[in-house]
Amino acid sequence: MKGKTLFDKIWDAHVVEHIENGPDVLYIDRQLLHEVTSPVAFLGIEKRGINVFRPKQSIATVDHNIPTINQHLPIKDLLSRSQVDKLAENCNRHGITLYGLNHPYQGVVHIIGPELGLTQPGMTIVCGDSHTATHGAFGCVAFGIGTSEIEMVLASQCIMQPKPKKMKINIDGNLTMGVTAKDIILYIISKISASGGTGYFIEYTGSAITSLSMEGRMTVCNMSIECGSRGGIIAPDETTFAYIKNRQYAPKNDKWEKAIEYWKTLKSDVDAVFDKELSFNASDIEPMITYGTNPGMGMEINGIIPEYNNPTYLKALEYMGFKPGQKLIGHPIDYVFVGSCTNGRIEDLRLFAQIVKGKKKADNVTAWIVPGSKQVEKQAIEEGIDKILKEAGFELRQPGCSACLAMNDDKIPAGKLSVSTSNRNFEGRQGPGARTILASPLTAAAAAITGKITDPRMFL
Amino acid sequence: MPIEKFNTIESTCVPLPVENIDTDQIIPARYLKATSREGFGNNLFRDWRYENDDPNKPKKDFVLNNPKYKGNILVAGKNFGCGSSREHAVWAIYDYGFRVVVSSFFADIFKNNALNIGLLPVQVSETFLAKIFSEVEKDVNCKLKIDLEKQEIQILSTGDKEKFEINNFKKMCLLKGYDDIDYLLSIQNKIENFEKHRKDAYFMV
Numbered sequence: 001m002k003g004k005t006l007f008d009k010i011w012d013a014h015v016v017e018h019i020e021n022g023p024d025v026l027y028i029d030r031q032l033l034h035e036v037t038s039p040v041a042f043l044g045i046e047k048r049g050i051n052v053f054r055p056k057q058s059i060a061t062v063d064h065n066i067p068t069i070n071q072h073l074p075i076k077d078l079l080s081r082s083q084v085d086k087l088a089e090n091c092n093r094h095g096i097t098l099y100g101l102n103h104p105y106q107g108v109v110h111i112i113g114p115e116l117g118l119t120q121p122g123m124t125i126v127c128g129d130s131h132t133a134t135h136g137a138f139g140c141v142a143f144g145i146g147t148s149e150i151e152m153v154l155a156s157q158c159i160m161q162p163k164p165k166k167m168k169i170n171i172d173g174n175l176t177m178g179v180t181a182k183d184i185i186l187y188i189i190s191k192i193s194a195s196g197g198t199g200y201f202i203e204y205t206g207s208a209i210t211s212l213s214m215e216g217r218m219t220v221c222n223m224s225i226e227c228g229s230r231g232g233i234i235a236p237d238e239t240t241f242a243y244i245k246n247r248q249y250a251p252k253n254d255k256w257e258k259a260i261e262y263w264k265t266l267k268s269d270v271d272a273v274f275d276k277e278l279s280f281n282a283s284d285i286e287p288m289i290t291y292g293t294n295p296g297m298g299m300e301i302n303g304i305i306p307e308y309n310n311p312t313y314l315k316a317l318e319y320m321g322f323k324p325g326q327k328l329i330g331h332p333i334d335y336v337f338v339g340s341c342t343n344g345r346i347e348d349l350r351l352f353a354q355i356v357k358g359k360k361k362a363d364n365v366t367a368w369i370v371p372g373s374k375q376v377e378k379q380a381i382e383e384g385i386d387k388i389l390k391e392a393g394f395e396l397r398q399p400g401c402s403a404c405l406a407m408n409d410d411k412i413p414a415g416k417l418s419v420s421t422s423n424r425n426f427e428g429r430q431g432p433g434a435r436t437i438l439a440s441p442l443t444a445a446a447a448a449i450t451g452k453i454t455d456p457r458m459f460l
Numbered sequence: 461m462p463i464e465k466f467n468t469i470e471s472t473c474v475p476l477p478v479e480n481i482d483t484d485q486i487i488p489a490r491y492l493k494a495t496s497r498e499g500f501g502n503n504l505f506r507d508w509r510y511e512n513d514d515p516n517k518p519k520k521d522f523v524l525n526n527p528k529y530k531g532n533i534l535v536a537g538k539n540f541g542c543g544s545s546r547e548h549a550v551w552a553i554y555d556y557g558f559r560v561v562v563s564s565f566f567a568d569i570f571k572n573n574a575l576n577i578g579l580l581p582v583q584v585s586e587t588f589l590a591k592i593f594s595e596v597e598k599d600v601n602c603k604l605k606i607d608l609e610k611q612e613i614q615i616l617s618t619g620d621k622e623k624f625e626i627n628n629f630k631k632m633c634l635l636k637g638y639d640d641i642d643y644l645l646s647i648q649n650k651i652e653n654f655e656k657h658r659k660d661a662y663f664m665v
Contacts (some may be wrong), residue, residue, distance in 0.1 A: 013658075013659075013660055016647070016650060016651055016654045017647065017650060019629050020628075021627060021628040021629070022627050022628055022629025022630070023627065023629060023630075025644070025647065025651075027651070027654055027655075027658075036492050036493075036546075037545070037546065037547065039494075039495035039496070040495070040496065040497050040547075043495075043496060043497075044641070048641070048645075050645070053648075053651075064489075064492075065492075065493060077493075079493035079494070080493055082493075082495060083493055083494075083495055086495045122660055128545060128547075129544075129545055130543065130544050130545040130569060144545035144569055145545060145569070145572075146545055146546075146547035146550075146569060146572060146573035146576060147547035147548075147573075148547060148573065148576035148577060148639070148640070148641075149572070149573075149576065151641060152640055152641055152644055155641050155644060155645060156641070156644035156645060156647075156648065156651055157651065157655075158644055158651055159640075160629070160640045160643070160644070161572070162627060164568070194480055194539065194542060195480070195538070195539040195542065195565060195567070198539070198542075198565070198567060198568055199568060225543075225569075228539070228542060228567055228568065230568050230569070262660060293480075294480050294482070294542070310479075311477075311478075312478055312479040312480060312537060315478070405484075405489040405544075406489060406490065407489040407490055407492065407493070411490075424482075424484070424543060424544075426482045426484045426485065426543060427484070427485060427507065428484065428485075428488055428507045429484050429489075432488070432507050432512075432513055433507075
């Protein structure tokens, strides 16, 4: 018999029932909930007159729809406020732990999961958010689901899913100076397109991946969905274990020993079969930016926008105000957004601060620096990052999803060009008519200082 | 909630020959603030449909604003429904009145979400999709027939047919109007038994 992939091992260990020519009934270890995609699921189970089956296996927070200033005040937008209140009401009624506004553990759902040790190797984790892929960095099977599926998990702790195919993406070699985890994933997506991973679950391997910190690994896995893949996974190792140890929800004492023993078995067998295998060299990767309206439309920062005669492609460039054959280096920008589940962790703020330290924000740039969680905010203040930012003309806002999806007031105005560390450059994603260039925190910092697209390596 | 039964549909269609239509286009995030499922159809393709976010200013060149095109089948370019997992996207399409989306490629989460509420995603070949677009361009009244039992889509004016895939379980759910939760609740004993006998569940305290 052929060996199993890491993904197979975890998936197969969670199959309650296999339906012939149908989906698997998959057991879910943890569900993360937030205010936007959960209310209709709670409504559903109440209409059926049933209780939450395993309330201790769900944890909730608020992030998508909250302001990132004055969080101590009542939320001004009444619809947003009612959604946040609804989550509190639902969690309270069903006995689910909620880290609400102003709680020291509140934050973007995919930042707090790992930060609290809720995310552990070998688990199945779901959330009504496509960036649930983030958690795969810990060697667990984590993916985004819809509201009907949230209702299934509330009702039965299971969902019904066809098993995806498996892809392996190997990246060996050393990253060059100024190239980050964000550049790795933008590079991969630019090579395989915004739909190249659809139908697959991706395992990332190779020395360029294993040498990343946990935060870098999370950035890579986070954007797996941007090539269409439900999730990404990286085999757990000493870096993983060291990150989890002593966190609030991490196994303790003899449970820790037992956990480590099991976690060490979580890797693909040498003879495991993948449905597709790709390989890239880390040394080929440069700082990346996007130029279009899907994350697959990416290029190296000094690159030239390619020419294709496809109506959808040309429509995307028209929206962005760019032309085939154009270079973007030196192009003026209006906004910078640093944050999101992709790049809103402490290491991201450190990278940004490293470049802006002792310099001044360009006058033509409005910048929003949004920590991913209360704990990230606290850490940034402890490290003096808030002061570095202030001296350079930036301010640290309060945790939330913010301008990544512009559901709250943090909207980039129509026609304005934003350099963003988030994950999607879709039309209007950051506000109606807003134009988005995705980049790493280093590239965002260089743009914030110069007011134009700038190679961050000139500041390193 | 129980889904509406689906068997066959014969209808004109609304063509949207754009690739990579993401769920932020289908329904922008700022319209996700409701706590119930009703009314999302009003904001379907909100930013493609209206100038300056103003429902009194429909964009004339957008297909949903062209009274010539109607019907409960939406036909769109490849990689439809990519991006966010928001189920509001399928609610909006369904609430607007569509019962089928035809494309040459669907994003995974979108496809699951659609099937879970009774919106049928029909994946056809690039050639067949191009044929539909060209027939509709010739005659806006050209009808499509979708037969779920036979797993077949047909362009009625030309007789062109193609088979489409759907897993048996989901097909049965749609034909009978069942949903997954009914099924999951029926196997609760099995789920509890699974929980008792797992070997890797050390972390569940």
